[in-house]
Amino acid sequence: MEPAERFLLDVLAYLQCAMGLLGSLVLGLADSVYGRYTSPGPDLRVPARAAWALQELPSLAVPLWVCARTAAERLHRAPNSILLAMFLVHYAQRSLIFPFLIRGGKPVPLPTFVLASMFCVYNGYLQSRYLSQHAVYADDWVTDPRFLVGFCLWLIGMLVNIHSDHILRNLRKPGETGYKIPRGGLFEYVTAANYFGEVVEWCGYGLASWSVQGWAFAFFTFCILLTRAQRHHQWYLEKFEDYPKFRKIIIPFLF
Template sequence: MESSDLTWKTFGRITVWIGEYERSILGCLAIMMIALGLLVLLDNQNPNCGRYIATKNNPKQRLIDNRLAAILTYPPAFLIPLICIYTSKAATYINVAVVMLMISHYLQRTFIYGILIRGNSKIPLHVLSFSLTFCTLNGYMVGRYHTEYAVYDANWLTDPRFIIGVSMFFIGMFINIHSDHILRNLRKPGETGYKIPRGGMFEYVSGANYFGEVVEWTGFSVACWTPHSLCFAIFTASYIGFIKAFSHHRWYLEKFEDYPKSRKAIIPFII
């Protein structure tokens, strides 16, 4: 046997070992995301940002501007999947299509949502660190798994699961963007304080923007049809869909005597 053959076989074995090891890492990240979502639900604390910071009574808490935090937080969630697409030798156009859904969301969150944030709201620096770490690990998990390990049939783009999932994704994205637009325009120039949001899905739920994001990532998990995308959707529903939405709902009810009693927290007509 020639040395070159031995080299290639050795390299091939190493590549296979690394591939299996990486798959295990991606699986562990998915399990950790489920566990984190459950811990968040069990803890059931108000999110430590925006209107809730004043209740923490911690003058030594280091804060960062919310606009800057958004611009710093989200880039890894689209840059890492882009790198995964570029470096993958296994990704088909179908793999690229499902990953581009995630990329489109975080591009919007960085360059439109982040830049258009109004007001002087701040978040604690440790919340930024957590969010940045999450976006980095989630970008790696979703991007890498769906470009290297997820295998789709050639007709997946016409599969009902993909069509339904993509439809849900863009409906959720529209609700999310429209709800953010309503929130940004609650105050007229020079006004301060909080107001009751009205219009769009806010007529049905207090967390209309969160509802849109839950629909979005639920649709993403249906379109991808993988355990990793499902774990991400479950975490989103746990933290954004329930903890943040329910905290906002309770706060609105306590803050405004005339707050519409028919509104639910996160799911229209249900909860």
């Protein structure tokens, strides 16, 4: 059963890569249906705080369920437990802290909410099942340069993501409405500093895990967030005549 399941987890990882490419294509061709791009209408929507909390929660709950219902013997190894903890820490912040810091926030269309929730179930199972049951690392993997550099990138990326979200939340003073140009932090260099932080975070996780599953998640994240960042960048250029033209889309000094 173990070789068969390991093969299935590899297939799911490659499928995730395909999903990233397809999702990027669809987002690039179709009208966006989230945040500032949502149009008023009678369709069902989920309040912003509830949507973020509930759609991200499976990435926290599913791994805990997977580990609770199985022996999860691999988690007795430090590399496996640290890698899974990296994954869980991110989603604890995204599902239990971030939603309750949102100020206002536009409701999320129900289809978008459902798709995001389904992905979090999928990815939560893929990452946790692989790390708890199949990933084999040497005991000294935590001193390997790939793990150390990857962990540092993961931590830096998460901090950039959190700090950038803080800047976005505080663009408006109490009682103000409308949109403003983000200033400060990495927003001085790129339009989507929060997305840049998340891409760096999961690339660090992929490097530290050195697995098809970890890199597949990083690739999916990059594909989806790059497309969203391109849309944001174009929106800012069209809406604000004084938007800094030197800012890149998502990667400082590159694009």
